[in-house]
Amino acid sequence: MRPVRVGAVRRHALLLVTTLAAAAVLVPIALAPIPKAPPVVEPSPGPPPTIAALYEKVAPTVVQVKITRYDGSVQSSAGAGVIIDEAADIITALHVVGAAKDVSVIFSDGKESKAVVIAVLADNDIAVLRALEPPQTVVPAVLGDGSKVRIGDDALVVGSPFGMTRSLSTGVISGLNRSLQVPGYAKPLTGLIQFDAAANPGNSGGPLFNRNGDVIGIVTAIANPTGFPVFSGLGFAITIDAAGGALGIPVD
The missing domain is CATH 2.40.10.10 (Trypsin-like serine proteases)
Incomplete structure (x- = not known):
């Protein structure tokens, strides 16, 4: 029969007690509920712009359409149009420019430019104009x-x-x-x-x-x-x- 070493037993007992103590500390932490993240609050949309602010935004996109008929008569406010790109292409109604010999457009800054028709959609009364001498600053809609x-x-x-x-x-x-x-x-x-x-x-x-x-x-x-x-x-x-x-x- 082998002799029992008292020191070894004590060391094993100490190790066991230490391990159990650590487990006693870890278990409550492992079982503690994980706090939930606070709900994400979406910012509420702000009020729509006032009509005055909206007008200031869109007015520069609108042009006045001026036409010269084949009989030489001029209609300075035949209609209107809206700028659609930075090349100063403009959508208007076909019936505004369809019978015109010459077309001009007047931008919001007062600059007047000759324009040509570059596309039509006759069934929908739509024409696209291109300003030949647009202003330096063009505001498309x-x-x-x-x-x-x-x-x-x-x-x-x-x-x-x-x-x-x-x-x-x-x-x-x-x-x-x-x-x-x-x-x-x-x-x-x-x-x-x-x-x-x-x-x-x-x-x-x-x-x-x-x-x-x-x-x-x-x-x-x-x-x-x-x-x-x-x-x-x-x-x-x-x-x-x-x-x-x-x-x-x-x-x-």
Whole structure:
């Protein structure tokens, strides 16, 4: 029988006690609940810009369209247009420039430039102009998403009604997917946005903005049961999605 070494037993006992003590300390820590991360609070969206601030933002994107007819007569406020890129390409209504011998556009800083038609979408009354001598600073508009337009949304129109350049009118979207037979077109214009912001001669070709300042349509016509060419609360715009066909953008 081998003798037992007392020192060794004590060392083993001490090691066992130390290990158990460490376990006694570690177990409660291992079982302690892990604190949850505080919930992420998303900042609430700020209020939309005021109408005045919105106008200041979008006004530089709008041009006045001036035409010279083949008989030599000049119409200084034939309509309006909206700048769509930094090359100073401009969307307007085809009926504004279709019968013109010469076209000029006047920018928000007062600079006037000759312009040429570079694309048309006749079925949608859309033309694209290119300014030949644009100003050094060109402010293109933001093109919106027509699929997100809803009845009741705010609507803003900027144009040159009766020669009153860069005039603002406000209202709401009154209807969607409207059809309208307009003079000079064999087929009715379809898929139109109806709005009640005031539009008059000189607004044609100008932009219809939403509350964010995005272009959602191009003003094309007004309807008046009396037959007079003045606003009666029924304005119509080609959707910016449809106008995209003249820009080489596929139309759904």
